Amino acid sequence: MTAQLIDGKAFAEGLRERVAELAAAFEAKAGRKAGLAVVLVGEDPASQVYVRSKGKQTVAAGMASFEHKLPAETSEADLLAVVESLNADPAVDGILVQLPLPKHIDEQKVIATISPDKDVDGFHVVNAGRLAVGLPGYVPCTPLGCLMLLKDKLGDLSGLDAVVIGRSNIVGKPMAQLLIAESCTVTVAHSRTKNLPEVVRRADIVIAAVGRPEMVKGDWIKPGATVIDVGINRVPGAEEGKTRLVGDVDFAGASAVAGAITPVPGGVGPMTIAVLLRNTLVSAYRASALDLPAGAI
Numbered sequence: 001m002t003a004q005l006i007d008g009k010a011f012a013e014g015l016r017e018r019v020a021e022l023a024a025a026f027e028a029k030a031g032r033k034a035g036l037a038v039v040l041v042g043e044d045p046a047s048q049v050y051v052r053s054k055g056k057q058t059v060a061a062g063m064a065s066f067e068h069k070l071p072a073e074t075s076e077a078d079l080l081a082v083v084e085s086l087n088a089d090p091a092v093d094g095i096l097v098q099l100p101l102p103k104h105i106d107e108q109k110v111i112a113t114i115s116p117d118k119d120v121d122g123f124h125v126v127n128a129g130r131l132a133v134g135l136p137g138y139v140p141c142t143p144l145g146c147l148m149l150l151k152d153k154l155g156d157l158s159g160l161d162a163v164v165i166g167r168s169n170i171v172g173k174p175m176a177q178l179l180i181a182e183s184c185t186v187t188v189a190h191s192r193t194k195n196l197p198e199v200v201r202r203a204d205i206v207i208a209a210v211g212r213p214e215m216v217k218g219d220w221i222k223p224g225a226t227v228i229d230v231g232i233n234r235v236p237g238a239e240e241g242k243t244r245l246v247g248d249v250d251f252a253g254a255s256a257v258a259g260a261i262t263p264v265p266g267g268v269g270p271m272t273i274a275v276l277l278r279n280t281l282v283s284a285y286r287a288s289a290l291d292l293p294a295g296a297i
């Protein structure tokens with residue numbers, strides 16, 4: 001079997017177009033643009049690329065982008081003060097503090113300071129709690145993007161066996177909650193899981209989010225399964241001094257067995273920013289007490 005490719009890049013483009021249409025409608029009704037503030041502390045090269053992309057895509061979708069670039073030595077107190085000023089700013093519907101933060105800053109404290117109503121990353125404990133009990137709130141962008149790709153490919157997910165490899169607050173845990181809400185039978189596997197290949201082999205849906213290059217092998221995959229690769233790992237390339245991106249799944253091996261698979265790059269990654277724009281627009285509609293057409297995005 002050769003797996004069908006799940007084209008996250010194309011899906012994300014479509015989502016961004018729908019967001020842009022609704023952002024224009026929002027501006028016409030509210031008399032202002034929906035706004036996203038992104039805060040970057042330090043000069044991590046990958047984070048700089050993601051923040052630049054977020055700014056460009058926000059503007060391209062017809063929303064206002066507010067970038068706050070702070071030096072790596074910024075104190076926790078100063079960062080919290082920036083977040084508090086964004087909480088109070090009516091032009092800002094969504095706040096995102098780019099992770100990871102420098103070691104001297106307590107990430108949880110920063111996330112807890114973001115207003116849950118502007119937490120378009122969905123990392124605040126209030127939004128995590130809302131997801132856990134099935135109340136409306138903001139859902140972290142990467143897992144929501146994975147779910148959109150899965151539903152687009154498979155339709156109804158109920159009754160399917162899903163394995164989520166990884167238990168981070170950003171991907172693994174919310175992904176498991178989303179799949180439970182879709183009536184999947186969900187296993188969350190991690191570094192202590194015994195006989196991981198056997199656990200993965202039972203799954204109709206595999207979500208790999210461990211951050212270990214090409215860890216999930218082709219012979220771990222059940223024939224016909226759908227494989228969503230969340231990993232973005234930079235490894236040495238064929239040419240001296242060059243690097244290339246690989247996922248957490250051995251793409252060549254898994255493609256020979258799976259029914260459908262996301263590539264890296266061009267799979268889950270582009271969905272992260274498209275869903276961020278979507279969450280920001282939802283926040284803008286809520287802040288202005290305007291109705292978003294049901295199921296529009």
Ligand SMILES: Nc1nc2c(c(=O)[nH]1)N[C@@H](CN(C=O)c1ccc(C(=O)N[C@@H](CCC(=O)O)C(=O)O)cc1)CN2
Pocket residue numbers: 050096097098099100121141142232245264265266267268269270271272273
């Ligand atoms: N506050 C947050 N911090 C971080 C998040 C997040 O959701 N919120 N996620 C990641 C990084 N990230 C967005 O911030 C992100 C990662 C990857 C991509 C992407 O489009 N990847 C491309 C490849 C890009 C490349 O060449 O390097 C792909 O997979 O095709 C977008 C956003 C950590 N921090």
